[in-house]
Amino acid sequence: xxxxxxxxxxxxxxxxxxxxxxxxxxxxxxARLPTEQALTTELGVSRTVVREAVAxxxxxxxxxxxxxxxxxxxxxxxxxxxIAAPRTTSLDDILxxxxxxxxxxxxAAAFAAERASRRHVAAxxxxxxxxxxxxxxxxxxxxxxxxxxxxxxxxxxxxxFPRFLAYLGSHVIPRQSVRLSVDTPAExxxxxxRIQHExxxxxxxxxxxxxxxxxxxxxxxxTRSLDRYRALARGxxxxxx
Amino acid sequence: xxxxxxxxxxxxxxxxxxxxxxxxxxxxxxARLPTEQALTTELGVSRTVVREAVAxxxxxxxxxxxxxxxxxxxxxxxxxxxIAAPRTTSLDDILxxxxxxxxxxxxAAAFAAERASRRHVAAxxxxxxxxxxxxxxxxxxxxxxxxxxxxxxxxxxxxxFPRFLAYLGSHVIPRQSVRLSVDTPAExxxxxxRIQHExxxxxxxxxxxxxxxxxxxxxxxxTRSLDRYRALARGxxxxxx
DNA sequence: ATCAATAAAATTGTCTGACAACTTGTCGGG
DNA sequence: CCCGACAAGTTGTCAGACAATTTTATTGAT
Numbered sequence: 001x002x003x004x005x006x007x008x009x010x011x012x013x014x015x016x017x018x019x020x021x022x023x024x025x026x027x028x029x030x031a032r033l034p035t036e037q038a039l040t041t042e043l044g045v046s047r048t049v050v051r052e053a054v055a056x057x058x059x060x061x062x063x064x065x066x067x068x069x070x071x072x073x074x075x076x077x078x079x080x081x082x083i084a085a086p087r088t089t090s091l092d093d094i095l096x097x098x099x100x101x102x103x104x105x106x107x108a109a110a111f112a113a114e115r116a117s118r119r120h121v122a123a124x125x126x127x128x129x130x131x132x133x134x135x136x137x138x139x140x141x142x143x144x145x146x147x148x149x150x151x152x153x154x155x156x157x158x159x160x161f162p163r164f165l166a167y168l169g170s171h172v173i174p175r176q177s178v179r180l181s182v183d184t185p186a187e188x189x190x191x192x193x194r195i196q197h198e199x200x201x202x203x204x205x206x207x208x209x210x211x212x213x214x215x216x217x218x219x220x221x222x223t224r225s226l227d228r229y230r231a232l233a234r235g236x237x238x239x240x241x
Numbered sequence: 242x243x244x245x246x247x248x249x250x251x252x253x254x255x256x257x258x259x260x261x262x263x264x265x266x267x268x269x270x271x272a273r274l275p276t277e278q279a280l281t282t283e284l285g286v287s288r289t290v291v292r293e294a295v296a297x298x299x300x301x302x303x304x305x306x307x308x309x310x311x312x313x314x315x316x317x318x319x320x321x322x323x324i325a326a327p328r329t330t331s332l333d334d335i336l337x338x339x340x341x342x343x344x345x346x347x348x349a350a351a352f353a354a355e356r357a358s359r360r361h362v363a364a365x366x367x368x369x370x371x372x373x374x375x376x377x378x379x380x381x382x383x384x385x386x387x388x389x390x391x392x393x394x395x396x397x398x399x400x401x402f403p404r405f406l407a408y409l410g411s412h413v414i415p416r417q418s419v420r421l422s423v424d425t426p427a428e429x430x431x432x433x434x435r436i437q438h439e440x441x442x443x444x445x446x447x448x449x450x451x452x453x454x455x456x457x458x459x460x461x462x463x464t465r466s467l468d469r470y471r472a473l474a475r476g477x478x479x480x481x482x
Numbered sequence: 483a484t485c486a487a488t489a490a491a492a493t494t495g496t497c498t499g500a501c502a503a504c505t506t507g508t509c510g511g512g
Numbered sequence: 513c514c515c516g517a518c519a520a521g522t523t524g525t526c527a528g529a530c531a532a533t534t535t536t537a538t539t540g541a542t
Binding site: 306 | 521522523524
């Protein structure tokens with residue numbers, strides 16, 4: 001199920017072992033782990049290795065240690081937060097993540113329309129202009145597109161939105177360039193022009209402070225690209241739900 | 242800015258220091274960290290502490306180590322995935338996270354209305370019923386409420402939604418019980434009754450497959466609780482934007 | 483016999499020193 | 513100029529010791 005490269009360093013081996021014990025349920029939340037000495041004898045490694053593995057798992061939020069008492073399996077709810085599986089990026093997974101992105105961005109546009117400052121609006125406009133010049137130069141403008149969405153997220157005044165987008169973008173956007181279903185340059189150009197037109201409507205809504213329209217425009221914009229991926233997924237291998 | 246409890250264990254102090262250096266940009270991605278020996282002398286701790294801190298940061302995906310060469314700041318895009326800050330949970334941070342949650346849940350309700358199976362609808366109805374019985378017993382039903390929202394997230398057919406909610410819920414919901422602005426039991430009862438009424442409208446919309454109404458009902462439901470928190474935050478110490 | 487204070491044992495946290503495994507740069511010889 | 517051997521530097525692992533803290537056992541008084 002998981003990746004099993006031999007992991008030439010012992011610490012990772014011990015980490016994998018303990019992690020598997022915890023996630024596999026052999027060690028229930030709140031249960032106490034074997035003592036460091038017990039682990040050294042059982043696994044045949046030095047205490048240094050055991051301690052480093054424990055420190056790593058503690059950083060992961062899987063366990064907590066109490067001096068003089070022992071190490072305990074942490075409540076999984078208290079753990080940090082991992083969103084998507086980075087390794088297994090199947091096409092379906094990407095679609096799922098894109099839906100999550102749509103959800104966040106639609107509301108981000110609404111919040112931006114509600115409370116964007118003049119500087120924020122100016123930044124969004126500048127990002128739009130950057131796409132425009134890139135398109136006139138005949139480029140794809142994927143980086144500029146991402147910057148545009150990022151500018152909107154920052155205009156919400158809520159730092160969670162840009163952070164969320166930055167993470168999702170780094171994992172979803174790169175795939176976008178892998179395979180575009182549009183073939184001829186002419187088709188591609190009209191497609192990009194339409195995208196940019198959708199962008200302009202989003203800008204207008206945010207600039208006007210029209211919350212409802214901002215939501216609508218952003219949803220339409222993202223739904224369209226989502227549908228293109230859905231079609232692609234269905235074409236490649238149809239199935240699922 | 243951040244929380245500065247003395248952190249009685251040195252490892253966390255060193256971790257915090259290095260983590261701040263990396264996130265603060267003083268150490269660019271790809272840059273090499275000081276050697277362990279340099280850190281021991283500079284920070285005045287033993288090599289054991291430094292190594293455990295490095296092991297923890299490596300588990301966090303912030304750095305990578307190469308034997309014989311050194312430790313390097315990892316490319317953040319390659320790093321696993323972290324969304325929000327778990328430690329620094331100020332009231333403003335909670336509000337920001339709640340807005341993110343609203344964004345996701347509104348669209349989750351829409352997706353649920355669009356493609357929930359009969360079993361999913363039944364599960365949502367059952368969760369609603371659980372709240373009902375808990376309320377009749379005079380309980381707060383926070384766990385049941387969370388289960389209700391979770392059932393909706395699962396009805397989307399997109400595994401990212403329940404996962405996202407599970408994380409956010411574990412960090413946001415617990416605070417809900419910390420301090421409720423409603424004082425008298427009567428007020429509390431009417432409040433809970435209204436919440437449950439809002440729930441019923443969400444259930445009806447999803448059951449009918451009415452996407453727009455599902456969005457509207459969920460947004461109204463969450464906006465209301467968000468507004469209550471906003472008022473609470475403003476009452477405690479007004480400021481910010 | 484019950485309970486409280488004390489002592490002992492157990493456990494994690496930190497320090498020190500050492501050696502192995504690996505990487506990188508240097509230097510000499512071809 | 514290229515290339516191999518060598519040396520220095522760095523991380524990985526091991527071993528032992530002591531400190532700080534918690535848990536358990538012992539002991540004593542009531």
